[in-house]
Amino acid sequence: MIDLQKISLQFSGDYLFRDVSLKIYAGDKISLVGANGAGKSSLMKIIMGMIEPESGTIFKQKRVSIGYLPQEQQLNEGTSLIDAVEAAVSDVYQLRLEEEDVTQALSEDIADEEYRDELIYRLGVIHTKLADLDSFTLRSRSERILVGLGFKEEDFPRSVREFSGGWQMRIALAKILVADPDIILLDEPTNHLDIDSLRWITNYLKAFKGALLLVSHDKHFVNEVTSKTVEIFLKKVTVFKGTYDAWIAYKQERDNLLEHQAAQQQKKLDETKKFIERFRYKATKAKQVQSRIKQLEKVEIIELPDSESSIHFNFFEAPSSGRVSVELKSISHAYGEKRVLNNINMIIQRGEKIAFVGPNGAGKTTLSKILAGVMPPTGGEVVLGYNTAVAYYAQEVADTLDPEDDIYETLQAMAEDRSVAQIRSLAGAFLFTGDDVFKKIKVLSGGEKSRVALLKLMLSKANLLVLDEPTNHLDIASKRILREALVNFSGSIILVSHDIDFIEPIAEKVLEFRDGKMREFPGNILYYLEKKEEELAASQSAGKPIGGTETNTDKVNRKEAKRLEAELRQLKHQATKGLKPKLAK
Numbered sequence: 001m002i003d004l005q006k007i008s009l010q011f012s013g014d015y016l017f018r019d020v021s022l023k024i025y026a027g028d029k030i031s032l033v034g035a036n037g038a039g040k041s042s043l044m045k046i047i048m049g050m051i052e053p054e055s056g057t058i059f060k061q062k063r064v065s066i067g068y069l070p071q072e073q074q075l076n077e078g079t080s081l082i083d084a085v086e087a088a089v090s091d092v093y094q095l096r097l098e099e100e101d102v103t104q105a106l107s108e109d110i111a112d113e114e115y116r117d118e119l120i121y122r123l124g125v126i127h128t129k130l131a132d133l134d135s136f137t138l139r140s141r142s143e144r145i146l147v148g149l150g151f152k153e154e155d156f157p158r159s160v161r162e163f164s165g166g167w168q169m170r171i172a173l174a175k176i177l178v179a180d181p182d183i184i185l186l187d188e189p190t191n192h193l194d195i196d197s198l199r200w201i202t203n204y205l206k207a208f209k210g211a212l213l214l215v216s217h218d219k220h221f222v223n224e225v226t227s228k229t230v231e232i233f234l235k236k237v238t239v240f241k242g243t244y245d246a247w248i249a250y251k252q253e254r255d256n257l258l259e260h261q262a263a264q265q266q267k268k269l270d271e272t273k274k275f276i277e278r279f280r281y282k283a284t285k286a287k288q289v290q291s292r293i294k295q296l297e298k299v300e301i302i303e304l305p306d307s308e309s310s311i312h313f314n315f316f317e318a319p320s321s322g323r324v325s326v327e328l329k330s331i332s333h334a335y336g337e338k339r340v341l342n343n344i345n346m347i348i349q350r351g352e353k354i355a356f357v358g359p360n361g362a363g364k365t366t367l368s369k370i371l372a373g374v375m376p377p378t379g380g381e382v383v384l385g386y387n388t389a390v391a392y393y394a395q396e397v398a399d400t401l402d403p404e405d406d407i408y409e410t411l412q413a414m415a416e417d418r419s420v421a422q423i424r425s426l427a428g429a430f431l432f433t434g435d436d437v438f439k440k441i442k443v444l445s446g447g448e449k450s451r452v453a454l455l456k457l458m459l460s461k462a463n464l465l466v467l468d469e470p471t472n473h474l475d476i477a478s479k480r481i482l483r484e485a486l487v488n489f490s491g492s493i494i495l496v497s498h499d500i501d502f503i504e505p506i507a508e509k510v511l512e513f514r515d516g517k518m519r520e521f522p523g524n525i526l527y528y529l530e531k532k533e534e535e536l537a538a539s540q541s542a543g544k545p546i547g548g549t550e551t552n553t554d555k556v557n558r559k560e561a562k563r564l565e566a567e568l569r570q571l572k573h574q575a576t577k578g579l580k581p582k583l584a585k
Contacts, residue, residue, distance in 0.1 A: 001026055001064050001182060001211060002047060007056035009042055016042055019056070020237040022230065024183065028211045031222045031244050034232035040215045043232065044068065044185045047213070067176035068185045069169070081163075081171065082156040085142045088175035091129075099126050138178070145177050148200035150193070150359055166192035166360070177204065183211040190218045191472050194360045195498040199529070217476050219244060220501040265301070272296055318463035318491035321350050322386030325464050325492040326371060332379035333366050340366050342516040344380070348464070353486075353493040355507035355525060362513040364496045365394070365468055371494060372466045391462030393454060393470050400453070403442035407432055407452055410441065414459035429481045430455055430474070448473075454482070463491035471499050500525055 002024040009016045016039030024030065032040050045051040046058070048068050077084045102123045110116045130136070146156070149170045160171060169192045176184060184205075190198055198221065205212060205225040213230075216222050222244045229240045229247035240247045272292050279285035324347055331344040340363040348354065356364040369375045370382060372392035384390070401410060411423050427437050430451045441449065450473045457465065465486075471479050479502055486493060486506045497503050503525040510521040510528040521528045 001061045003059040004047070005057045005059070007043075007046060007053045007058070009039060009046065009051070009053050015235050017232055017235045017237065020232075020235075022237050022239070024211050024213060026182070026211055027209065028213075028228055029205075029226045030211075030213045030228045030230050031226040031247075032213055032215045032230050032232070033244070033247070038232040040232060041071065041187055044070075044187055044213065044215070047185065064183065065179070065181040066183045066185065067179055067181040069173055069176055069187060069189055071188045071191075077160040079160060080157050081146065081151065081160055082139075082142060084160045084171065085146060085174045085178050086138055088179040089138060095126050095130055099123065099130070102126065142174070142178050145174050145204075148197065148204065149174055150197040170197070173201075181210060183213065184208070185213045187215045188217070189214070190216055190221055190498065193498055195357045195500075196359045198498050198500075199532075217471070217474065217479060218499050218501065219476060220499070220504075265299070269296070269299065315458055315460075315485055315489050315491075318461065318489065319387060319389065321388045321463045321491070323350055324348070324385040325350050325352070325388050326385055326390075327383040328367075328371070328380065329383065330380040331367070331370060331377045331382070333363065333370065333377050339516055341377070341513075341518075344518050346511075346518070348492055348494070350385075350463075351490065351492060352509065353507050354495070354509045354511055355503045355528075356494060356496045356511055356513060357498070357525075357528065358513035363516065364513050367513070368392070368394070368466050368468050368494060368496055388464055389462045390464045390466060391457050391460045392466045392468075393457045394468040401441045401449060401456075404440065406438045406440050407444075408437040410452055411437075411455055411459060414456050418459070426455060426458070430478050451478075458482070458485060464494075465489070465491065466494045468496045469498075470495075471497060471502050500529070 004020065004022045006019045006021060008018045008020070022043075032043065034040050042051060046053050048066065049058075079087065102119055106116070106119050106123070110119075143153075143156070147153075151167075151170070151174075160168075163171060169189075173186075173189060189201070193201065198218075202221060202224050212225065214222065214226055227241075227243060229242060229244055231238045231240065231247070231251075240250055242250070272295065276289055276292050276296075279289050282289075326348045328344055328346040331341055331346075332339065333341040340361070344367065356368065358364055366375075369392075370377050372390050373382070374392060374394075405413075407427060408423065411427060412418075415423060424437060427433075432439075432448075432451070441452065444452065454470055454474075457467075470482065474482065479499070483502055483506060486495075493506065495503060495507055507524055510523065510525055512519045512521065512528070521531060
């Protein structure tokens, strides 16, 4: 459907990629990978026509539709949520506006019978077109997608402008899914999703019939939804037919081979240079020396990828707390009349590592702040255990950094007994390389400030860490370093995250928050997901919605599901009726 031929792109003389070619076929599910700054987002923008390449050609099939979700998106629509999402199917939206105009005209007194007949005829044409576009299921499809992405039925009439940045991204994603394009381009789509929405979008994209090009640092998500990996590596594009995990194994073999080839090349270069130096001034060897010099000039030096596996970091050894790190007694919290936590009792033992999961707005962040002492509960008591020292990470913690300090000064103040090399190595692991460490905090982006705040936390001497979405601004290599450090951390951890691959080796217990209540799952995140799938299957077989009363959306979804089942039975019948006599014979 899309064919990129010999595409090149540079900024200020530095090429992101040169003469790259890539074909995207119908049904491709592609993960686009590469180091930070390799040009993944730029390649998507080239496909969308938002950036003009320096050279090369882009061929697109006629009438191919593309949906694109960038990393940052701000919608400023004054319409309601449900209308904004339905408007993504522009043909239906325009026909409905025309239908309203024609209906309004017909409701008025019309003396001209010929004009009235013309209006009636036009209304019939509009209805036929709407039927052809399957517009009568648009409302139920829009509602199903919005509910899947975490919106509630009472959100549908709200103005799009009322929603915060994270929810704006979900609205933009919903519009793409409702439009059902031939190709979907997603740049970090999971950053603002909770675990329920992430499970839903994973299943949706697995069933999606069109092509998908995805950039994501969520390894579990990428493995689930993609079957082909495209890497931007050393300014070229390499296509690998396989999942992200399979590509990692291939990449390791390739990098090992490159290292071996580079070592062999360097050995030959050293031998050549020695020969030149030894015989440079010997007349009988002049011809051979000149030949070797020309050989050196023609050699293409093998470039090696940055080594990530050698970077490791551990927290300071945490001072030991008492057997109980913290105890929550009958904790409740409300925002006005909205109660998000109701009578929560919990004991966190020394060394326990717990994941908080659940839909957005269920109280995970609220309880995290209460645990960290950032905000008091409206009811109940928090009792810290003996010698418990709490460190808290949240997005807004970046605002506490001194804007006049540079990154190195900020980190050095937390780790006076660490060497310069250790601090710079840790900063490099979190994408601050070279002179970046001398940038002032005030010139950093929001994501960069968050990473500095996370580095400060890693250098603290706390024995209870409360982490609220710590991976949102980290690439896969940085997440691996943080994950290893948390696995080896000797203190207690409360982790709010939707990143399954990140949580899995850390958390030994999962607490789910829903409808103001807390539910314990005594196992890791994979155990939790397995139990939720079992509950979902049991609920569907019983014909009941999960968690309470049936909404209008649930009714629509069940009605549509029955219609689809009937269509499927009919298709199966049509497909097999000619085969049955042959099979019997």
